[in-house]
Amino acid sequence: MRLAEQATPPASPRSNPFQEERNGLARRRRVTNQLAVVLTGAFTVLASLFLLYLIVYVAGKGLQFINLDFFTQRPKPPGETGGGWATALQGTAVLIGLAALIGVPLGMAVGIYLSEIGRGRFASLVRFLVDTLTGIPTVIFGLFAWVLIVVPSHSFSALSAGVALGIIMVPTVARATEEMLRLVPKELREASAALGATESRTVLRVVIPAARSGIVTGIMLALARVAGETAPLLLTAFGTSFFNTSLLRPIDAIPLRIFVFTLSPYAIEQQQAFAGALVLIAFVLLTSLAIRWATGGFRVRRR
Amino acid sequence: MQQQVSLVERPLTEAAVAIRDLNAWYDQAQSLFDIHLDIVPLSVTAAIGPSGSGKSTFVRCLNRMHEEVIGARVTGSVEVEGVNIYSTGINPMNVRRHIGMVFQQPNPLPTRSIYENVAIGARINGLAKGQELDELVRRCLGQAALWDEVKDRLRAPPTQLSGGQQQRLCIARALALDPRIVLMDEPCSALDPIATLQIEDLIKQLAQRYTIVIVTHNLQQAARIADRTAFFLSGRLIEENATAELFSRPKKRQTEDFITGRFG
Amino acid sequence: MQPRLAARISSTQARSRAWGHQLRVRARRPGDFAFRVLIYAFVVVVLAVVAGIAWVLLSNSWPTIQAFGLRFLTNSAFDPIHNTYGVGPALFGTFITSAIAFVLALPLGIGTAAFLTEFCPSAFRAPLAFLVDSLAVIPSIVIGLWGFLVFAPWLQQRGEPWLQQHLGFLPFFQGTPHGVGILAAGLILTAMILPIITAIAREVMATVPVSQREALLALGATRWEVIRYAVLPYSRVGIMGGAILGLGRALGETIAVTLVIGNQAASPSLSLFQTGYTLASVIINQFGEATPGLFLSAVLETGLLLLLITLITNVLARLLIARLGRVGGGLIV
Numbered sequence: 001m002r003l004a005e006q007a008t009p010p011a012s013p014r015s016n017p018f019q020e021e022r023n024g025l026a027r028r029r030r031v032t033n034q035l036a037v038v039l040t041g042a043f044t045v046l047a048s049l050f051l052l053y054l055i056v057y058v059a060g061k062g063l064q065f066i067n068l069d070f071f072t073q074r075p076k077p078p079g080e081t082g083g084g085w086a087t088a089l090q091g092t093a094v095l096i097g098l099a100a101l102i103g104v105p106l107g108m109a110v111g112i113y114l115s116e117i118g119r120g121r122f123a124s125l126v127r128f129l130v131d132t133l134t135g136i137p138t139v140i141f142g143l144f145a146w147v148l149i150v151v152p153s154h155s156f157s158a159l160s161a162g163v164a165l166g167i168i169m170v171p172t173v174a175r176a177t178e179e180m181l182r183l184v185p186k187e188l189r190e191a192s193a194a195l196g197a198t199e200s201r202t203v204l205r206v207v208i209p210a211a212r213s214g215i216v217t218g219i220m221l222a223l224a225r226v227a228g229e230t231a232p233l234l235l236t237a238f239g240t241s242f243f244n245t246s247l248l249r250p251i252d253a254i255p256l257r258i259f260v261f262t263l264s265p266y267a268i269e270q271q272q273a274f275a276g277a278l279v280l281i282a283f284v285l286l287t288s289l290a291i292r293w294a295t296g297g298f299r300v301r302r303r
Numbered sequence: 304m305q306q307q308v309s310l311v312e313r314p315l316t317e318a319a320v321a322i323r324d325l326n327a328w329y330d331q332a333q334s335l336f337d338i339h340l341d342i343v344p345l346s347v348t349a350a351i352g353p354s355g356s357g358k359s360t361f362v363r364c365l366n367r368m369h370e371e372v373i374g375a376r377v378t379g380s381v382e383v384e385g386v387n388i389y390s391t392g393i394n395p396m397n398v399r400r401h402i403g404m405v406f407q408q409p410n411p412l413p414t415r416s417i418y419e420n421v422a423i424g425a426r427i428n429g430l431a432k433g434q435e436l437d438e439l440v441r442r443c444l445g446q447a448a449l450w451d452e453v454k455d456r457l458r459a460p461p462t463q464l465s466g467g468q469q470q471r472l473c474i475a476r477a478l479a480l481d482p483r484i485v486l487m488d489e490p491c492s493a494l495d496p497i498a499t500l501q502i503e504d505l506i507k508q509l510a511q512r513y514t515i516v517i518v519t520h521n522l523q524q525a526a527r528i529a530d531r532t533a534f535f536l537s538g539r540l541i542e543e544n545a546t547a548e549l550f551s552r553p554k555k556r557q558t559e560d561f562i563t564g565r566f567g
Numbered sequence: 568m569q570p571r572l573a574a575r576i577s578s579t580q581a582r583s584r585a586w587g588h589q590l591r592v593r594a595r596r597p598g599d600f601a602f603r604v605l606i607y608a609f610v611v612v613v614l615a616v617v618a619g620i621a622w623v624l625l626s627n628s629w630p631t632i633q634a635f636g637l638r639f640l641t642n643s644a645f646d647p648i649h650n651t652y653g654v655g656p657a658l659f660g661t662f663i664t665s666a667i668a669f670v671l672a673l674p675l676g677i678g679t680a681a682f683l684t685e686f687c688p689s690a691f692r693a694p695l696a697f698l699v700d701s702l703a704v705i706p707s708i709v710i711g712l713w714g715f716l717v718f719a720p721w722l723q724q725r726g727e728p729w730l731q732q733h734l735g736f737l738p739f740f741q742g743t744p745h746g747v748g749i750l751a752a753g754l755i756l757t758a759m760i761l762p763i764i765t766a767i768a769r770e771v772m773a774t775v776p777v778s779q780r781e782a783l784l785a786l787g788a789t790r791w792e793v794i795r796y797a798v799l800p801y802s803r804v805g806i807m808g809g810a811i812l813g814l815g816r817a818l819g820e821t822i823a824v825t826l827v828i829g830n831q832a833a834s835p836s837l838s839l840f841q842t843g844y845t846l847a848s849v850i851i852n853q854f855g856e857a858t859p860g861l862f863l864s865a866v867l868e869t870g871l872l873l874l875l876i877t878l879i880t881n882v883l884a885r886l887l888i889a890r891l892g893r894v895g896g897g898l899i900v
Contacts, residue, residue, distance in 0.1 A: 016386050017483070018397045025429040029789055036791035040682035043675050047761055048698035054705065054713060109609030117606060126610060129617045135881030136620075136874060137819030139847050143870045144620045146854065147627055151863075167616055174613075200602030228706025231821040231847070235854055255708045255822075262712045262826060270716055277709045288704045292697075371784060373689070400787025410778040414800040423796060424786035473782070480786060 058281060062274030070275060075241040075257070078266040085276060087243050091158070091252035092227055094244060095237065098162025099226050103169030104219055110170065111177025111215075116203055133171040141168050142232030149236070156238030158251035164232040169222040176218020180211035217291050224287035228280055230255035254280055319344035319484060319514040320365060325379035327360050327369055334360045336538045338379070342484075347506060347515045349529035349546070351522060353566065357538040358518045362486050365516065366402035367395035383483060400428055403477030407489040409469035411461035411476070418457040420472055424480045439479055446512075447475035448505050467498025471505065478513075485509065487517040491524065503528050522562065526550055534558050621874070628868030630861055639868060644832055645853055652865035654872065656832050660749065660843035661876070664824065665817040667753025667839075668760055673810050675757070676764030680806075681794050683765075684772045696769070703762035711823035714755045719746035719827050727840050742838030747829040750839040755823050760813035767809025767888070771802040808887030815880035819873065821847035846873040 020026065069084040076083030114127055141164045149160035184207050192202040208215070233239070237251045239260060244251040254276050261273035320342035327335035334357045342348050350358040363369040364377055367388060380387040388398045411420045421440045425431050431439045440457075444450040449471040456463070461472055470490055477485055487506070491499040506515060506528050519525050525532050526546060533543040534557075542549065542558045553559040560566060631639055631652055642653015683696055723746025730740045775798045783797040799806075829842025830852055844852070849869050857863045 017384070017401050018386055018388055018393045020392075020394055020397060023429075029427075029792070033789040033791040036794070037682075037686050040678040040686060043678040044682045044687070044695055044699065047675065047679050047702065047765065048695050050758060051698050051702045051705070054709070057713065057717070058709065106609050106613050109606050110613055113606050113610045117603065126614065129614060131885070132878065132881065133617060135815055135819075135877055137821055137847060137877055139819075139821040139850055140620065140624070140870055140874050143850060143854070143867065144623055147623050147867065148619075151859075170613055170616075198599045198602075200599045203602070224704075228708065230706070230708040230711075231851065234822075234851055255706060258708050258712055259822065259826075262715050273712055273716070277712050280706055281709055284704050284706060285701065288701065366785065368781065368784065371781075396787050396789060398787075399785055404781075404785035406778060406781060406785075408778055410776075410782040412779065412782065412797060412800065414803070423783075427786060427788055427792055427796070476782075477785070 055281060055285075058274050058277050061271060062276070062278035065272050065275035066278065074243070078264075078268050085254065085257060085272075085279075087241055087252040088254045088257040088276065089279075090243055091237065091256070092254045094158055094247075094251060095161055095165055095233075095253055096223050096227055098158065098247070099165035099169055100219070100223060102163060102166025103173055103222065103226075106166070107170040107173025107219075107222070108177045108215070110174035111181060112203060112208075114174070114178045115181035116199075116207070130171050130174050133167075137231070138164075138168055138229050139231035139235070141165075142235035145232065146235040153248070155248065156236060156250040157248045158237060158244055159247045161233055161237035161251065161253070162247070164236050165226045165229060168229065168232065169226050172222035172225065173215075173219055176221070177211075177215050180214030180218065181207055183214070184210045213294070217294060220287055221291055224284045228255055228284055230259055234259065319384065320516075321380075321382040322365075323380045323382070325361070325364060325381060326377070327357075327364055328374075328376040329372065330374040334538050335364065338540050340533060340540055340543055342514060342516060343531060344514045345510060345512070346530040347510045347517060347528050349525035349532045350516065350518045350535060351520070351525050351532055351561075352535035353561065354520070355537075356535040358533075358535045359488055360538075361535065361540075362488055362516055362518050365484065365486055366404055367398045368404065370395065400480060401483050403480060403482035403485045405470070405473050405477055405485065405487045405490045408493050409466060409473050411464075411469050411472050413460060413462055415460075416458045417453050417461050417464070417472060420461055421475045421479050424476060428480065430480070440475075443475040443478045444472075446478050446509065447471045448501070448508075449475055465498065466494050467501055470494060470498070470502060474502075474505065474509075478509075483514065485513045485515050487515065489518050489520060492520065499524075522550075534561060536561070624867055624871040624874060628864050628871045630864035631868045632864075634861060634864075639865075640872075645849070645862070645865060647856070647858070647862050650861055652861060652868075654846060654849060654869055656835075657844050657846045657849045657869065658872075659835075660752075660828060661818060661845040661847070661873075663749055663843075664752040664756055664828070664845060665814055667749070668756035668817040669810065669814050671753070671757040672761045672764050672813060676761055676810070676813070677768050677799070677806060679761075679765045680768035680772055681798070683769055685790060685794055685798070699765050700762055702758065703766070707759065707820060707823040710755060710759060711826035714751060714823060714827040715747070718755070719751050722746045722751055731840075738837040739839045742836060742840045744840050745829060745842055747827050748840050748842045749828065752824045752828040752843075752845070753839070755827055756817045756820055759820060759823065760816050763816060764806075764809050764813045767812065768802070768806045771805030771809070772798055775801045804887055804890055808884050808890075811880055811884035811887060815877050815884060818880060819847065819877045821851060824848055825851045846876070 069082050070086075071084060071089060072086050073082055073084030074087055075085065110126065110130055114123060114130075118126060144167075145160040145164035149163065150156055153160075188206055188210060189202055192206045193199075197206070233253050233256050237253055237256060239256040240250045240252050242252075258273045258276040258280070261269040261276070264270055264273075320340075322338050322340040322342075325335055325338035326333065338361060350361060352358045360369055365381055367377075369375050369377060377389065380389055382388075383398075383402070386393075388402075411417075412423065415423065418440055421443055422436055425436060425439055430436075441450060441454075444453060449468060452468060453459075453464070453472075461469055464472060470493075474485075474490075491502050494502065503524065506517065509515060510530070517529065529546045531543065532546045532549045534541045534549065534553075534555075536557050542553060542555045544554070549558065550562055553562060635642065635652065639653050640658060641655045642651055643655045645652050679699060683692055683699075687695065723744045727740075727744035727746070727750065731744065734740045779797045779801055780793050783793040788796065824845050825848040828844055828848055830844050830848055831842045833841035833843060846869050850866055850873070853862075853869075854866050857866045
């Protein structure tokens, strides 16, 4: 109940303390706030639209070349009709396979070590060094493989490219493996040990299968990333317009062919480069999307 | 400067806050039902009740903080000196400018100095600059009984301070805006007993100049410092009275049960 | 905690520790032994590779390190005819383009992160965030392709002349527009490092405690003021870490930059329109011509420099991000 009944005067702007203030400062604050919303929103739209624009542009230029020939034919000299990117597709497939052969065992071993076996300073050192690998520009790995394999053998080769790509994969696979293994509850390991299983059997038959889908996801992610790498390939695979028949010979790859065609003086080849780029974008985006979908969608953010 | 009415001119006859038909929701769950209450000016009013009773929600409705949570909703009216702060056209920002709040966990800004922490509200709202600001900071730290302890280290970060000191810093920060009402949401629950008593003394002093509404889960605290107490249960205001009356002669059964410790 | 519960927890912990101990001790069985050896062998291989990279680069650059010492950093070109080599312009190009990207991407990234965390209506948040994050997945060759065939020509015909017309009083925007060049590379790099900075900034800003925001709100602050006075100061260490991580990425980016930077020396000037090259693009352009001897060594020393620069940047970034846990900590003593 009111303590005293008062005839309340009509609230004039001055006696209503919660009324929006009319002075310059209040107006400036309001404007600044609105400006902030608009500006940051514009930034966001800019950043997100760029991706869409890129995809649409590349698709627009490249889609016309996506036909059966593209996937089955060898590149033909400019001027001749037909021709395709089959060599590049074969090359990328071979290189992904090689990279996996090297990167998956090494990466998983490091991941298993860090999660199951490693303790103390040595493990920290390993983790530090493996993390360092992620920050190294991929061209350095190409340089490494170039000096180690290409220069002594006087030949560019699929093998050297596979080695470079495999090493590039290691940190991603290692981190994915370690994180997924850590997520496996300790009880599972204990139960397995209680049943008399050896450590190796526990890890190989129990823990890894439990983390399998996450590890596979990590590997796929690493492979998708490695499939788009160009710099290491320039120094190792070199590229060719023939199908590769030996791992010791040069090999074509999608990013390589894109690079070469981009710099080509022939417009028709420049156009084809967009087709290759489209295939590459499709590959990485679909993989990335599939992974997001498989791991339960987008991260939930607090308000 | 501000067109704020100075303290001595404020009418003492009006209720500081008149709450009518206040309902509040978190999404679909209703947390306050038809609250009807008058807050007496220049006094300490305590809101007590078991956890989940809605007392915190109630207090956060008084400075329109409740609606900052996504999905939160409020209906009803809260009149502060005759003006309904929920009327359309009133910016919550302006409401909070005039109604101070102190939180359960002391939350000074860690990247700013002690001085800056007190000054920031005044700075943002353009209340004072330069020497006037120094004066304001000094006054508020004095009112919060913190001046002597920090006067030699105003530029130091607040992380140096103890929990009780940090809470007093937060009180000084709130006072810097010369609020009409100071809301406190369990301000002592994160503090040790000695710091708690210091803050309680401070609150009793502050009540000479400000109207204080404090949420507390500590019945003894309410008995110690509150002039009036409001008992909340399951989102409803069960009873409200002068503290001494409420505790010795509760009118409702639930109040009596709560006070005598039969639940909560 | 009740004493019985505490006792039960500690006994379970003791048993787990015993199991853990047994799990390690069990590695004496032959199958385990082989398993462990295999794992350790692979780990050692990886370590050997890491060491090997450093060693290969170092040992193969030794000739030019000996021949030129610090002058390698200032010599102006790869000159096989006179047998002098240097990466002066390359260093310049690397730093300038990365600096441009850093200066542009930081506000863009923080702004985008602020929008996504604070202002964006929740319906749009996930799709917009997805689009911004996905930019990081696009291979650099694709961006380089677009940069070379679309962006650089546009810059030459429209973008740079416009800049020259309106801002030509600044030395940065004088000179002949080439399209390809420092500006093109800087802008391309901005787009490439933006997703990293945004993602980390978002991550960091989302962990600012609600109590900090509420502190500002209770003082009658606008949304922007809450960001400016509560969220950003609290996050600044983490955001800086993310920015430096982005910087590292820009320093090491090879293929997109090689395609749009022009790869030609220009006489030193402040013009952003000039062509240039970076450490990474030098490697790409010169390795094919490199004859064994000083030339080869020069290419490798360039790689060594690139490795050092990116390593230092990355370690710095990770140190900053690791300090995250300490920002604002220790509030309640």
